[in-house]
Amino acid sequence: MTPRDLRMIPVAVATWVAALAAVLRPEWAPGVAALLWGSSAAALAAVAILEIRHRRRKRRPELVGPSPGRFALLLPLLAVACAAAGIASAHVAIVHSERAAVAAVLDGRVTDLAVTVTTKVEPSTGGVRFDGTATTPDGSARISVLLRTDDPPDGLDLGSIVSVSGVGEPADPGDAAVAVVFADGLNVRAPPQHAFAVTSQLRRGFVELVRRGLPDPGAGLLPGLSVGETSGVSDELDADMKASSLSHLTAVSGSNCSLVGAIAFGICAACGAGRRTRVVVSLVALAGFVVLVTPEASVIRAGAMSTIALLALLTGRRGAGVAVLSLASTVLVAADPWLATSYGFLL
Structure with missing residues (x-):
């Protein structure tokens, strides 16, 4: 492991901390995003100024000035870290009002709520549990549904559209779901389609x-x-x-995804396929496996890491484990800041 492999760690940590603060205190998110993007812009401006001074000294050696120092080398990394953290905070700020409106609608009796299932349907205390995207007149947001039954209806699976009736209550601060609906009735409007x-x-x-x-x-x-x-x-x-x-x-995690990608890659290699074909086939197999096992937090993280490693192989770059993990965490947390509170993602 080289120092270059460790460069993404501060970016990942900054993004995770900003996302955690934003989802726990969403009212802070706009100010935090503005502060972080301002810091990123200031760092980039400092880089530009130092670059101009460096070029002037190269053209006119008689000019004497202080050396940029080690801090100047960290400015680009600081700019990237603040920008990525700002994206995570801005994401929370943008969707906060819609999430709050949906949570208010679902606080109480719910009838015929349209929900698209986005996770696996798994056993839970007193029935089965799944997460999905609820659609209301005030917007859409993620919710958790606890269905009180030991015999879930046919067609209830990842990708299905269901109609839920029951009692809803707001979720705890920081949860990806805005509310939990304790369903006493569920009808499958449309079973899973296509893939x-x-x-x-x-x-x-x-x-x-x-x-x-x-x-x-x-x-x-x-x-x-x-x-x-x-x-x-x-x-x-x-x-x-x-x-x-x-x-x-x-719990499906990195080893499962690595095995799927390696098997697909090895089969293509045994058939004499080129590197590009091997990578493409491995990515397709990996995507299919993620959908097969359902895209939970640990699966998404492992799939993202495998994807980055395969793309690095395609471009002829070496992908160190720490660098791949940091980059995958940065991208995923910026895209879904609520992953910062997921134990499955962190572990």
Whole structure:
């Protein structure tokens, strides 16, 4: 690892800190964004001034002036860090009013709320739980839905559009979801379409195949180990895994994404494909795998890291683990500042 590989760490840390402050105190977000972008502009102006002075000294050696020093070399990094952190803060500031309006609408009885499912549907206390994008007359925002049933309706999966009725309450500050809806009724308006339909069938077919071929508890555990599908994990098995600190085994993360990308890359290499073809096929396989296992925080982070590593390979650059992790974290937190509060993303 070289000092160059560590340059992105301050950028990632600054972006994460700014995003965390903005989502916990969204009323601060506009001021924080303005301050950060002003700092970035000042750093860039200082870089430009120092560059002009440096060129003048090169043209006229008789001019004597102080050396720029080590601080001048850090100014571009400071400008990038402040700009990335400002983007995260500005993102929160832009959507805050709409999120607050949706949270106010969902505070109380909810009837026929249109929700697009954006996460896996997984077992929870007293039923099943999923996150989705709720559409109201005042806007759209992410919510969590807890459906009180042990038998979820057919077609309820990632990408489906459902109609939810129940009681809503605002979520805690910093949560990606603006509200939690305790649903006592749910109708599937439209099942998953296109790629989501294919991956839903693959996921459900794999679970059914494993359950027919293996005895419990392995039949419920294997889908979780391979594709993060925990619907077959019983409450007893879940409790045992938590007690033995093994619950992370059913969370898809970097190793799964790396294996998928490496297998696709290796198959293309065995077929004699060029580097560009290998990278493209690996990226397509990686994207399909992310949709298959559902895009949770840990999966998104791992997928982004694998994507950056593959692109670095395509351009002939060396991608160090710390640099790849820092760049992936910066891009993802700037795009979705609420990832800063996600334990799955941080771990």
